Amino acid sequence: MKWVAITVAFVGLILLGITLLPVTPSSASVEKESSQTLDIAKQQSRQNQQVRGAYLTRAGNCMGCHTAKGGPPYAGGHILATAIGSFITPNITPDEETGIGRWSEQEFWLALHDGMARDGRPLYPAFPYTDYTKITREDSDAIFAYLQSLPRVEQRTPPSQIRFPFNLRPLLYAWRALYFTKGVYQHEAAKSDEWNRGAYLVQGLGHCNACHTTRNPLGASQGNVLGGGQIMGSNWYAPSLTSLQEASSSDWPIEDIVQLLTTGLSSRAVATGPMGDVVSQSLQHLTEADAQAMATYLKSLPESAPYSRGMAPELTGEVDKQFRRGGKIYETYCQDCHGNFGQGAPGAYPALAGNRGVTLASPINAIRSILNGGYAPVTASNPRPYGMPPFAQVLRDEEIALVSSYIRNAWGNRGSLITEVQVDRSRKGLQ
Ligand code: HEC
Ligand code: HEC
Ligand code: HEC
Secondary structure (H helix, E strand, O other), X not given: OHHHHHHHHHHHHHHHHHHHOOOOOOHHHHHHHHHHHHHHHHHHHHHHHHHHHHHHHHHOOHHHHHEOOOOOOOOEOOEEEEOOEEEEOOOOOOOOOOOOOOOOHHHHHHHHHHOEOOOOOEOOOOOOHHHHOOOOHHHHHHHHHHHHOOOOOOOOOOOOXXXXXXXXXXXXXXXXXXXXXXXXXXXXXXXXXXXXXXXXXXXXXXXXXXXXXXXXXXXXXXXXXXXXXXOOOOOOEEOOOOOOOOOOOOOOOHHHHHHHHHHOEOOOOEOOHHHHHHHHHOHHHOOHHHHHHHHHXXXXXXXXXXXXXXXXXXXXXXXXXXXXXXXXXXHHXXXXXXXXXXXXXXXXXXXXXXXXXXXXXXXXXXXXXXXXOEEOOOEOOEOOOOEEOOOOOOOOHHHHHHHHHHHHHOOOOOOOXXXXXXXXXXXXXXX
């Protein structure tokens, strides 16, 4: 009996085991299944990382510098004129031979954070790693993941044309010792999360200081951060973001700042030239929350000492006569768009009255706008912006000097008079 009971129990157990089998899989299939779930989870998180990376790559405007005019995105070949010569930017698509296909996350991080190339050579600060050093490791990895997901483009970059002695890369070690401080952005506990997010974007990914600062002859940022300066190798002036006479937004409502950053147009200003490119290539893609954060930070920037606007003239005697001649030119060529009181037309033509871009101490942007014309930036919300025709062939140097002096002093504007010599220099691409 005892044996029977044992046998029945045994068979029972086996049967039970058989029936249970499909329910409790063997440990091998448990592993297989969980590794499949792991794969899916991994893939999902990789995809999420790439999507985040795509967003950050735009916020950092990597495309702006790493894409040749009309060329494949990120494949390099863009010519970047600087005071020491012309850089031809490298290919950062995942091509193994000509791009960054063989790079690791760590090597990419060293480029962004340390300004060191994969082969251990120091990189030129024309690549704004002096700002990108503030980017977190997590964001760097996400940008890398996105770039690695792009189509490979085989395109070799011709060597940059840098003048002697600046073409000697080892000199960069000295430069770095003097001017480069590496370090990820440090959260300021006394400030809000929104402010910190804005500071992180402006100081790091957005690399606003790459243009909005004065540079010494060695290309190092000098003086106030975001304090404004001539952009090296171009005749554009990037105004101070801390001076009320230039482009500080400390007295603007947040909505107006967000509008300028994301559309390039506001009732007070229009983004032109290189700033127009920054808006159309990068800032228009910011999320609402990030644009707000950036605006919050910009608005909070402490004001720097007022800049001298140069001597605004007394409108008497000979000066008054010239002023009236400038007014006539304005009526004939400009008024239809910019209005008889310089008020512009909302969403189409910028106001010139009260427009700080017109009265900057450095008049190069205004002269250039008149000579070359231009468009407000192309954005999703404004795919076909209104334009301004170039006047380089229509008006003589003297006339452009007169009309520029006029718009700098009409309707309550105050700015120094423009001379023919300044117009002539601008025509020749000089500062
Ligand atoms: C203002 C222009 C500019 C911007 C913006 C810019 N780069 Fe560059 N980048 C350069 C230049 C110029 C070089 C070459 C520097 C050199 O030769 O030392 C470079 C080099 C690099 C390199 C090294 C490539 C190599 O083959 O050694 C990497 C990686 C890189 N950039 C990635 C990026 C990423 C990612 C972004 C956006 C977050 C970015 N760059 C934005 C101008 C720019
Ligand atoms: C490639 C160079 C460059 C970069 C990078 C750049 N700017 Fe500018 N910015 C300019 C120039 C040039 C002007 C003057 C032309 C103009 O007024 O639009 C300007 C003008 C401005 C103005 C004033 C607009 C007006 O007309 O009053 C603001 C505000 C501004 N920039 C903010 C920023 C912020 C914020 C960033 C970073 C996210 C940034 N810029 C990055 C070149 C640059
Ligand atoms: C057909 C319409 C039109 C005419 C005519 C015109 N403009 Fe403009 N103007 C514009 C538009 C549109 C912009 C914005 C373009 C841009 O962002 O580059 C602009 C921009 C400017 C700017 C730059 C403003 C800033 O904030 O940076 C100046 C200065 C200017 N115009 C002066 C003039 C003068 C002077 C004349 C006459 C000689 C003139 N414009 C004629 C449409 C016009």
